[in-house]
Amino acid sequence: MPGAPGEAPRAVRAARAIAVAAGLLTLVLVGHRLLPGELGFLVETALVWLGMLVLPLLAWAAVARSRGGATVALVPAVVWALLFVPAVVPLTWTAADPVTGRQLVVASQNVAAGARTAGDSASSLAAGGAQVIGLQELTASARRDAADVLRESHPHSYTVGTVGLWSAYPIENARPLELRLGWRRALRADVVTPSGTVRVYVVHAASARVGAHGERDAMLEALARVVAADDSERIVLVGDLNAVSTDRALSGLHDELDEPNLGSGGVLRTWPTTLPLLGLDHVMGRGVEFTDRESLVVGEGDHLATRTTLNL
Incomplete structure (x- = not known):
């Protein structure tokens, strides 16, 4: 699991938890069309705003002083940008x-x-x-x-x-x-x-x-x-x-x-x-x-x- 060399155990644990959360968020962003029924309806309605969930992940990494956590938290941010930046440029x-x-x-x-x-x-x-x-x-x-x-x-x-x-x-x-x-x-x-x-x-x-x-x-x-x-x-x-x-x-x-x-x-x-x-x-x-x-x-x-x- 993510964790930069020399990071304290607390930071490593945080990095692992952030990696799980970031992975789930990335899967939702990429695979929202696979979500069934009402769950798919709700997620797709709010999809453009899900990128904001990266902010608490980055805050968590900062509090835990986890460089690994900060790195993996950026993965869904990159995916969001690939999905939505073409639709928001002037x-x-x-x-x-x-x-x-x-x-x-x-x-x-x-x-x-x-x-x-x-x-x-x-x-x-x-x-x-x-x-x-x-x-x-x-x-x-x-x-x-x-x-x-x-x-x-x-x-x-x-x-x-x-x-x-x-x-x-x-x-x-x-x-x-x-x-x-x-x-x-x-x-x-x-x-x-x-x-x-x-x-x-x-x-x-x-x-x-x-x-x-x-x-x-x-x-x-x-x-x-x-x-x-x-x-x-x-x-x-x-x-x-x-x-x-x-x-x-x-x-x-x-x-x-x-x-x-x-x-x-x-x-x-x-x-x-x-x-x-x-x-x-x-x-x-x-x-x-x-x-x-x-x-x-x-x-x-x-x-x-x-x-x-x-x-x-």
């Missing part, structure tokens, strides 16, 4: 240069049914330059409020169930998507921009809790099949998917679509607004180049909004 480091006249700004937010600030959210997103806006968790009054403030700037719209799409450009071929739920929480439509048509999906996945995420899993699986069969040249998908990027339920969508990092970098966090911990709200695409992405506070809902700029 998009601005790798994004293509903006193309004047061929850009599209797309925004999305779960406006929260009880917040009653859908109009404020829609107004802020429009003022921020979004030409295409997708909103989720719309009530009848929220739908009217959003439509009222967007009537002039975004005269083209399509809503179904609790989701809606507003656009400054014409909308064609709009249709609802049931996605095995029996009710409608998703739509797709073609937005006809001056630089060509973009197929836009707006989605609000079913809720996900421990022991109660089967409907969400089925919906995301069905959505992935719909997207896989979609031969549109350009696709942009936005919405509250009720899943973090490491959740296995999103693997089918990630096989079909690319998801950009945040423009300024860092871990994607969109929920809850007061202390964001989980990145439940996504933007993905195919056939487009993302040049910027940010999360921002608009309205008084419990989700941050997403605003994305892309080249067509």
Whole structure:
């Protein structure tokens, strides 16, 4: 077991215990997809934060004055970095240069049914330059409020169930998507921009809790099949998917679509607004180049909004 030559027995014992803990943490990081059922759901939801467990291991090694313990504690830190650093580097480091006249700004937010600030959210997103806006968790009054403030700037719209799409450009071929739920929480439509048509999906996945995420899993699986069969040249998908990027339920969508990092970098966090911990709200695409992405506070809902700029 780890232990540097000359270390005291206490330090050697600590190094051995730290090695066991670090080994288990490393196995979870690498093999989380093998964890069954609810354990897998919980671990994958919190996976990006498990790297923080390295800190108490390093503190333990420092207190025990164990160089061997400190060394093995760094193993899961390296594994975490290999897994997550590519997803947290700023998009601005790798994004293509903006193309004047061929850009599209797309925004999305779960406006929260009880917040009653859908109009404020829609107004802020429009003022921020979004030409295409997708909103989720719309009530009848929220739908009217959003439509009222967007009537002039975004005269083209399509809503179904609790989701809606507003656009400054014409909308064609709009249709609802049931996605095995029996009710409608998703739509797709073609937005006809001056630089060509973009197929836009707006989605609000079913809720996900421990022991109660089967409907969400089925919906995301069905959505992935719909997207896989979609031969549109350009696709942009936005919405509250009720899943973090490491959740296995999103693997089918990630096989079909690319998801950009945040423009300024860092871990994607969109929920809850007061202390964001989980990145439940996504933007993905195919056939487009993302040049910027940010999360921002608009309205008084419990989700941050997403605003994305892309080249067509």
